[in-house]
Amino acid sequence: MNTLKRTLALVATLAMSATAFASCGDKGSSSTSEKATEAATSANDEATTTGDAETTTAESGTEGKMDPSIKQGGKEFTVVAWNADDVPYLIAQWKGLSYDTIVQDLADGKVEGVNANILNVKGGEAAENYDQLFNGGEDMDVYLVEADWALKYINDDTKTLDLTKLGLIDSDFADIYSYTDEIGKDKNGVRKGVSWQAAAGGFAYRADLAKEYLGAETPADMQKQINNWDNFVAAAKTVSEKSSGSVALADSLGGLWQAFACGRTTPWVVDNKLQIDDSCKKFADTAKTLWECGGVTKNSQWTDEWTAAGVSGNAMGYFVSTWGFGGFFLDAAGGEGGAQYGKWNVCEGPQPFYWGGTWLVVNPNTDNGNEARDFILSATSNYDQMSAYAKAKPEYVNNSKVMDDLISANTVFNEKISGNFADKQNYFAELANNAKNIDFKGLITPYDAAVKADFSDVVKKEYLDGGKSWDDTVNAFKDKVAESCPDLEWED
Numbered sequence: 001m002n003t004l005k006r007t008l009a010l011v012a013t014l015a016m017s018a019t020a021f022a023s024c025g026d027k028g029s030s031s032t033s034e035k036a037t038e039a040a041t042s043a044n045d046e047a048t049t050t051g052d053a054e055t056t057t058a059e060s061g062t063e064g065k066m067d068p069s070i071k072q073g074g075k076e077f078t079v080v081a082w083n084a085d086d087v088p089y090l091i092a093q094w095k096g097l098s099y100d101t102i103v104q105d106l107a108d109g110k111v112e113g114v115n116a117n118i119l120n121v122k123g124g125e126a127a128e129n130y131d132q133l134f135n136g137g138e139d140m141d142v143y144l145v146e147a148d149w150a151l152k153y154i155n156d157d158t159k160t161l162d163l164t165k166l167g168l169i170d171s172d173f174a175d176i177y178s179y180t181d182e183i184g185k186d187k188n189g190v191r192k193g194v195s196w197q198a199a200a201g202g203f204a205y206r207a208d209l210a211k212e213y214l215g216a217e218t219p220a221d222m223q224k225q226i227n228n229w230d231n232f233v234a235a236a237k238t239v240s241e242k243s244s245g246s247v248a249l250a251d252s253l254g255g256l257w258q259a260f261a262c263g264r265t266t267p268w269v270v271d272n273k274l275q276i277d278d279s280c281k282k283f284a285d286t287a288k289t290l291w292e293c294g295g296v297t298k299n300s301q302w303t304d305e306w307t308a309a310g311v312s313g314n315a316m317g318y319f320v321s322t323w324g325f326g327g328f329f330l331d332a333a334g335g336e337g338g339a340q341y342g343k344w345n346v347c348e349g350p351q352p353f354y355w356g357g358t359w360l361v362v363n364p365n366t367d368n369g370n371e372a373r374d375f376i377l378s379a380t381s382n383y384d385q386m387s388a389y390a391k392a393k394p395e396y397v398n399n400s401k402v403m404d405d406l407i408s409a410n411t412v413f414n415e416k417i418s419g420n421f422a423d424k425q426n427y428f429a430e431l432a433n434n435a436k437n438i439d440f441k442g443l444i445t446p447y448d449a450a451v452k453a454d455f456s457d458v459v460k461k462e463y464l465d466g467g468k469s470w471d472d473t474v475n476a477f478k479d480k481v482a483e484s485c486p487d488l489e490w491e492d
Helices: 003-012 034-046 087-095 102-107 123-135 178-183 207-214 219-225 229-242 253-263 278-293 304-312 322-326 328-332 369-380 383-392 400-408 429-437 448-465 470-484
Strands: 054-056 063-065 077-081 114-118 142-146 201-206 317-321 344-347 358-362
Touching: 077 087, 077 123, 077 369, 087 102, 087 114, 087 369, 087 383, 102 114, 123 142, 142 369, 201 207, 201 253, 201 322, 201 429, 207 219, 207 229, 207 344, 219 229, 219 344, 229 278, 253 278, 253 317, 253 448, 278 448, 278 470, 304 328, 317 322, 317 328, 322 328, 344 429, 358 369, 369 383, 383 400, 400 429, 448 470
Parallel strands: 077 114, 077 142
Antiparallel strands: 054 063, 142 358, 201 317, 201 344
């Protein structure tokens, strides 16, 4: 497509809202045991929170001053989210309340001074709902944003508050994983959002099939065979050949791309221009080889066929993030007691990656600055609170010290999820290195979600299914990005 045609396509789409949103899927259900409630209460007792403008929080070791411009004393502290997967339990942890009853208690208005506005929509639909709340001047102190579209708000000073104005400074977040910090900062490097979770991923695989087809006795053996993309392809070919094409090493093209895309060293957009670097061709060729040799299934993510391939044994492994182990990956085993339950292991895989994640941000018009600060500290900074939450929810929390300590203690985060792994492998332990080694410094742009989705779609349609040349694939990719990101500039 030449520049004139691309410009015409760009102009034609100016009136359209073409932002691509992608939800990170259903997360594992929350623990409702009495033990979880006790942990929440115990940690809450140990955390010190005050209503003063100057505060010191237990375990954070921080003194920060609230900006006097931040309003206080609002009638209710309101947290807004698209579903009830996380917010109620973060509130329960903060306030020392029961995990068992917190959802209903919030719905019934029984948590004094706190309101959870649960929109009951998909994550990708949240932004439109948030915009309506902003436009209507509705009460909103803290709200949640997803990785794929967080910058829409983080880069808008009218929608998100510089967290230093709440008295929150670098030392409060000294132990968070670096990639989560990068996503939470605006284009000027100002911290606007903080996540309570690290959504690092790994490669989960059938331990019995790995032994049969690859001779891998342990996760360490498996990791040696798939520790880079060339080795991953070689292993996939071996599995396909030995299984007569009946078993694919990888679950889906989407899973491959989730991991592979995190290895980019060039931002998708520089100086308002799309960047197509060598990693794009590398992924396309890797995907094509796997596609043609049967090393990856041709199933789409979030379909019944996708998880059924795990149950049938047609897919040997899945790229899984922390939240997925109790969700789609458990389904791929057939659920607790299912045909493949308890037969899996997990290793780091060929590339450190993350998939999904959610950030807490603050409305600049909050009228409950103290509560916003204390809620964020509880969720994202306080060692005791985060440790209790990691065990009770369970959650891979965004604190390397907490997770290292829990992993070293061989913590069983969830019996049901742990039971899906051979010898009850500590599945979070395998993700710790990936969480620490994800490097997104200088790589994040507001266009990432749309461009990533466009590239994966075009590679499948043009390069794999269509048999088009790489040059034709690149042109199709540019055309698609011109439609979804019409404000980008294009060279002749």
